[in-house]
Amino acid sequence: MAAKEYDVIVIGAGSTGENVADRAVKGGLRAVIVEVDLVGGECSYWACVPSKALLRPLQALTAAQSVAGAREAIIGELDAAQIFARRDSFTAHWSDKGQTEWLHNAKIDLVRGHARLDGERKVIVTEKNGSTLDLIARHAVAVCTGSRAAIPATPGLVEARPWTSREATSASKAPNRLAILGGGVVGCEMGTAWSRLGTEHVTIIQRGPRLIPNCDPFASAIVQSALERQDVTVLTGTTVRRVQRNGDGTVELSLDSGKTVVADEILVATGRRPQTDNLGLETVGLEPGSWLEVDDSLRVPVVAGGWLYAAGDVNHLALLTHMGKYQARICGDAIVARAAGKLDNSSPAPWSRHAATADTVAVPQVIFTEPEVAAVGLTEQQARARGMTVRVVDYEIGRVTGASLYADGYTGQARMVVDTARNVIVGVTLVGPAVAELLHAATIAIVGAVPIDRLWHAVPSYPTISEVWLRLLETFGL
Numbered sequence: 001m002a003a004k005e006y007d008v009i010v011i012g013a014g015s016t017g018e019n020v021a022d023r024a025v026k027g028g029l030r031a032v033i034v035e036v037d038l039v040g041g042e043c044s045y046w047a048c049v050p051s052k053a054l055l056r057p058l059q060a061l062t063a064a065q066s067v068a069g070a071r072e073a074i075i076g077e078l079d080a081a082q083i084f085a086r087r088d089s090f091t092a093h094w095s096d097k098g099q100t101e102w103l104h105n106a107k108i109d110l111v112r113g114h115a116r117l118d119g120e121r122k123v124i125v126t127e128k129n130g131s132t133l134d135l136i137a138r139h140a141v142a143v144c145t146g147s148r149a150a151i152p153a154t155p156g157l158v159e160a161r162p163w164t165s166r167e168a169t170s171a172s173k174a175p176n177r178l179a180i181l182g183g184g185v186v187g188c189e190m191g192t193a194w195s196r197l198g199t200e201h202v203t204i205i206q207r208g209p210r211l212i213p214n215c216d217p218f219a220s221a222i223v224q225s226a227l228e229r230q231d232v233t234v235l236t237g238t239t240v241r242r243v244q245r246n247g248d249g250t251v252e253l254s255l256d257s258g259k260t261v262v263a264d265e266i267l268v269a270t271g272r273r274p275q276t277d278n279l280g281l282e283t284v285g286l287e288p289g290s291w292l293e294v295d296d297s298l299r300v301p302v303v304a305g306g307w308l309y310a311a312g313d314v315n316h317l318a319l320l321t322h323m324g325k326y327q328a329r330i331c332g333d334a335i336v337a338r339a340a341g342k343l344d345n346s347s348p349a350p351w352s353r354h355a356a357t358a359d360t361v362a363v364p365q366v367i368f369t370e371p372e373v374a375a376v377g378l379t380e381q382q383a384r385a386r387g388m389t390v391r392v393v394d395y396e397i398g399r400v401t402g403a404s405l406y407a408d409g410y411t412g413q414a415r416m417v418v419d420t421a422r423n424v425i426v427g428v429t430l431v432g433p434a435v436a437e438l439l440h441a442a443t444i445a446i447v448g449a450v451p452i453d454r455l456w457h458a459v460p461s462y463p464t465i466s467e468v469w470l471r472l473l474e475t476f477g478l
Helices: 016-027 041-046 048-063 080-090 097-105 165-170 183-196 215-227 320-338 379-384 401-406 435-447 463-477
Strands: 005-009 031-035 109-113 113-118 122-126 132-143 145-150 177-181 202-206 231-235 242-246 250-253 262-263 263-266 273-274 308-310 364-366 371-378 390-396 413-419 422-430
Touching: 005 016, 005 308, 016 041, 016 132, 016 320, 031 122, 041 048, 041 165, 041 320, 048 165, 048 320, 080 364, 097 109, 109 371, 109 422, 132 320, 145 165, 165 183, 177 183, 177 262, 183 202, 183 215, 183 263, 202 215, 202 262, 215 231, 215 371, 215 413, 215 422, 250 379, 308 320, 371 435, 379 422, 390 463, 401 463, 422 435, 435 463
Parallel strands: 005 031, 005 132, 031 109, 132 308, 177 202, 177 263, 202 231
Antiparallel strands: 113 122, 122 132, 145 273, 242 250, 250 262, 364 371, 371 422, 390 413, 413 422
16 A cells, blocks of 8 residues: 655644644644554543542642631531542543544544654554554654653562552552652652542652752752641652562562561652654664654754654653643644745744743743642752852742631742842742642743843732732842
């Protein structure tokens, strides 16, 4: 059978791949997506959506319990069965029918099967029935295969059949005891969730000295204290030497301290690895299983001809759904522009329509623990490492009237990192209830490089938690 031609071939139908194809089609190109799993990808079924569906009821209950007059109206306890049912509705019960209908309506073709590169602009798809289909791209192939959980080479760990984020977000029964390897975002969020959903003993084991190590140290300390108040055991500076699944189903974790942790399930949350090990990278001169290095337009520069792109987790720039979608918009638009001869092969200007500049300057992230952690831009340490002269401004969010009205005894912390040479904000970290909705203001300030003296004229409404912005500016001074 002759190869089928498209302007753009997208490998991977997660939210990143969907957006690349959508931008290409809206730009007048013909696109196809190849997907071996569910259309919609990790975020829709096993990550962002189900995890936040599990966490939101806990936050709502905590918010009500934090206000006199409301807490007295609460009767009963969390209904885990209802929470799981609501979670399942948000994942469409792990059916991708709605997502495939969206592709059809967006005029994006779908091929189900496993895709492998086979040289320049060529992709071979092995369908479920074993037959193969050859695809040729006139302009570009975009790799959007994402990442999967990395399983450390700890003796006995694979044999113990551990949970990954997939099982942790889709399970409908709480294990009595849960051990979590890794104290990053997944570990802390799932520790928060399952400690409230019926798991009596949660133990988080972190090899490094603190939780969520990419955040400011003060945020790590607040999150750890909050988890410990929820009776979660946090072990930092600890390494698991061996894991064993016993005949009775329990799991034993031997620690470097000589102690043993016994659990019913073990969740591995120690990072991600790229899904590129069976992608045919060797046919275009790349190493199978590697992250794909890209330029600002998401093109893989080491591949001759400028036809290969990589967006989302697979390029290791910012492993977050919203950043993958941001990169996808840049990537799709760059493919369209180059196809039309409107963009050359040089690196596009920073902050232009075809440059994903925010990947290194303003990556926003919310960690939905209790309390929430919201951060964007650089920490103090990161800013100084880049040679900036910075000033750090801290403020207790609970001192803001809007915060004290939001919750009795509200506690939280805001930090602003200012580049004093340019007089602009380069980083913000917020910790406290409901701080997620404050983050976009910080993102706009950083992306726009809004001078501090101009921010004085951005007046926050009273009485809202957003008034913390005024307090930070007052503390900084003019």
